[in-house]
Amino acid sequence: MALFGVPTRRVRIVIQSSLFILWAALIYSTHYPMQSWLGNHIPVSIFLRIDPLVATVIMGGMRVGVTILLLGLVTLGVSLLLGRVFCGWVCPLGATFDFYSWIIKKFGVRHHGPSPSWFRLKYYILGAILIFALFGSTSPLIGLDPVVLITRVAAAVLQPFGRVDGAFHWSVGDRPHFMGHFIDLSTLALFILIMGYTTKVSRIWCRAVCPLGAYLASLSRHSILRRETDQCVHCNICSASCPTGAIDFQNAEIYNESECIKCFICSEECPVDANLFALRLPFKANDKHGQVVELDRRAFIGTAVTTLVAVPFARIESGVPGSIKKLIRPPMSREESDFLSSCIRCGECMKACPTGTLKPAGLEHGLRSLWTPVMTPLEAPCKEGCNACSVACPTDAILKYPIEKKYTFKAGTAVFNPASCISYTEGKFCSECVRVCPTNAISIKKGWEPNPSGPQHKWGISAAGSEEIAPPKKTPTRPVHVNFDMCVGCGACETSCNQIVFGQPAMVTTSQGRAVPTTMPKA
């Protein structure tokens, strides 16, 4: 079969490769200050915005129409008409699998074959995600969406490698006492597992696990782009070359429309040109050459019941005391329950963050916060004059805002603990927190200050933070308290604190007062 005179498979490879390059370029452009030429013309998260599962779960779960996600409904319509063309032509994870297949084929690995018996698993995962959405939650299972998954791999695995301004650590779970950029081990392990299994069975993720694939498969049951095999000679070459095992191995004329990703490999591989795709009126799901997926009722009902039981459990915050206080979201995030409903765990915000303060949460804040972005002010502050995370967010979980209005609402509040401050315990002059505060929210009590032309300062150390000891019977200038109405919770004071005990700064940023309007001076 050909498209405008060119074999359709080649057209598909060109389009798929181009879209993958576009995706990679957009991911690369997702960094501060978000002003790349490409990013200015195409939203960096366009691939997530056209994802129909994301649109369904976020808008249905929050009961809010998110304008930027309406493109996902277009993909729904396309799938109704043409089947799973998104999987075969657009999906960046699918393109990764195809590229991987092409490479291992060079080494003689043949991994096309029938699907495993558990290929229906994806429908149950999809069912669980949708039931969560019915109850107004976004299940962490949305992190298994292919576009979300590969974006998170780029953000939480590849991105930290690319950073040159600090060390990185491998981490999963609790992390507040580490410094550096974290590579999310759970995402990396999942990706390695997927690629490992793909070596054995092609596109195993698309066949058995992908919830988006299940959604599109359900829609494409009656698509109008159908395979015709009237001249089939039953050589089974197409069955053996189908990357998703959609063609029956006993009788090559039978195929599963829901599993077909319209890659047209069968069409090109057919030695007698018998595999043709033509536009036809909607077929019955099981026409003479059609094979349909039948779900096991018991398994489906079991999934539904398990999910219903899991919904309240998944909302449990965490067993760690005080963890909610350290759950600091990016500035201008939605209210916590809405944030959890609208965050898809893609990691775009973490990719965009210039300081690396945004990290994926492990299980320290409970299952419901898994892979969501959390500020880690002990490691880095939220950069002044930056709104990269909000621009990158594909679902408006972090609302879009102009940079000059960044501090209109609080992300949290810093709390001062004099018992950990060196100006109180050791009589040293520091005031580093006062110097770095962007909103002048820290009140000070004036006292002794070192000579700005003193010996230490000749070494390039500023007066603040020089840690010079005050003369006997004199107290240095020191912080007194943090003004709640002016503090925006950026975490700059916590990052800069000269900690007596490593990991226990005198200024601790908390999520208290989040989204309360601040009274900082007008810009």
Added chain:
Amino acid sequence: MKKINPKKYRKYSRTFGLLLTILIAFTLTAHAIADEDVAVNLDDGAEAADFFNPYLFARDPLWILLPIFALIIVGLHLMPVPKRNPKSKIDQGKRFFREISGEDKK
């Protein structure tokens, strides 16, 4: 082998190509329409804080129909489908041998 195509099937799917071209062009340009009212207008300074609040959204319970629609679509796979025996060439061969051996008459 390549010459086995007596019915002369059309090798060019112009309609599909046209549909696909339109769809890709639309997808890559439609974000402009969707982006129009994305940015939160906080340009009114401190007064903006009075009417803008991240806690407040215009919710519409009708949006729940989206996941319900998706669940119904998935639920269609639970419906029993009558099995059919495709009349392939292999089956035709078997039938031929059954007929000549007289198995069908028994």
